[in-house]
Amino acid sequence: MSLDHTLAALADPTRRAILQRLSGGEARVTDVAARFPISLNSVSKHIRVLERAGLVRRRVAGREHLLTLDQRPLDEVAAWVEQTRAFWSKRLDALEALLVAEDDHDHKEQP
Template sequence: MAKHGALDDVLVALADPTRRAVIRRLGEGPASVSELARPFAITLPSFLKHVRMLESSGLVRTAKSGRVRMCTLDRERLSLVDGWLDEQRRVWDERTDRLAAFVAGSAEILESKEQS
């Protein structure tokens, strides 16, 4: 159950377009908070709320060096989403396979009735 709590935290963090953009940028490598905030038309305190949310979800790690706070992406945490999506794909593939088999079977029944 703890796995689902962690997944929920990650999905909530990824629900916001600003945070997704930060994750996308951190995929290129570490960056300072001010560098990450630059493209957004929001105040630094507002942007820091996004960073804190990403940090609390485990997606981002921060470390302060002097006056600069650097952020890095925790790629392993993103694997929670990959795992969940893989599971969902498997479930839906099975369902669509069963539906296709049902439709094919129904078509065969209809054809045999029409030939009779």
């Protein structure tokens, strides 16, 4: 499972901002870097992390590297989160049901 790489990549605000920038369309490394106060080199490293996580794909055209998003790792994250959330909710619902049942019981005990 590549959840590790994906979640780690998403855990950095600069990288999330890069993804947001790319959601506006294909862009070069330099274009992406222009919006950040850090060096082009650091942005390049962040992009590589996003690439390793599969969130960004690179198309080399001459001296330019065009970057686009890949949604699939995000789909995996969504699937994991929803599955986990559903499981936790079920537990909490069961607990609540149990408490309500006990409450009903109490009401019956006190006419």
